[in-house]
Amino acid sequence: MLINGTDPRSKAEDFMVPPKWVAFQTKVVYKIHETNSVLRIVNPNVSGVSDAYRVGMMTRDSDAVIVRHCLKLLNEIHPTPVMPLGLVPPHSRIDNKIDDEMNDEAWFPIKEWLNGQNRASVLYVALGSEVPPSQTDISELALELSGVPFFWVLRKPPGFSESESVQLPDKFKERVQDKQLGIEVARSGQDGSYSRNSVAQTIRSIMVKEEGKIIRDKAKEMSGVAGNKELHDAYINKFLELLGLIS
Structure with a gap:
């Protein structure tokens, strides 16, 4: 779709309605102020090809597409396997000992205020x-x-x-x-x-x-x-397994 040009959308109004290749009902569309940046991606630039084409080539030649969310539609429209990575929050001291949490001078007044709401x-x-x-x-x-x-x-x-x-x-x-x-x-x-x-x-x-x-x-x-830590850990473990297979 990105490579062979089967997506006919080229004008702002084309992106303000659900695309035909989305089989289910949805109200998720681009707003008028968002279409300018989209058009810069899908229309050819001075190089003669579009950035969307480049993304398509990169996707086609990749072993897998890694995304943070799990969307069934992506597996249907991409020939390359799509794998969810899940939520990868930054490391926090809250994940460590309870004593560290209770002694954190910055966190304690916040927690006290939240408990009062x-x-x-x-x-x-x-x-x-x-x-x-x-x-x-x-x-x-x-x-x-x-x-x-x-x-x-x-x-x-x-x-x-x-x-x-x-x-x-x-x-x-x-x-x-x-x-x-x-x-x-x-x-x-x-x-x-x-x-x-x-x-x-x-x-x-x-x-x-x-x-x-x-x-x-x-x-x-x-x-x-x-908040399901086991679920997101499983996503990360599967991703690491994939890296081991393709390395």
Whole structure:
């Protein structure tokens, strides 16, 4: 498909509907602001071929495709075997001795605060581990406007320096302390930007309102998969076995 050009999509609107080669019903499509980057990949560039073609050639000549998720569709559309690698979180001291966890000065107040919150009431927000948010993105999140207690982890991708860090919104800590606060956000159709009000509305919809119950239930269901250490260890072991076979 990537190599022989059987995917006829070449215009922005082609990517805003489900592709014909997806046999099941889905609402997952590209938004208008996402299509520009996709078109740069699928259309030929100055070299005479597209980046999608290059990916297809690389996939065809590989022994296997390793992905972090397990998607049956990938096995159906790729001639090369597709193997899930599973969740590979960074090493944490929490995985070690319980005493180390209890004596961690940074973790103890966090755990104490979390234990003081109602069950399933805290929103966990983790940003920046792969794609660093811009200063505008951080400022417009304005999580405290939602009125929902949250735990915010702001990371930097490996290789980013301190000078490339973004700052919390002005007087953010003061506002959060005063209030004792610790679905897809509506975006602009053209550039994908969002506003603080749309973020707050989305958070309330998911965390508080009845309409978000199905999402909360799904999150509980998925936590059993994400937290299944034996399952993800099995994925990694199979991957290591594959490396041994092809090395």
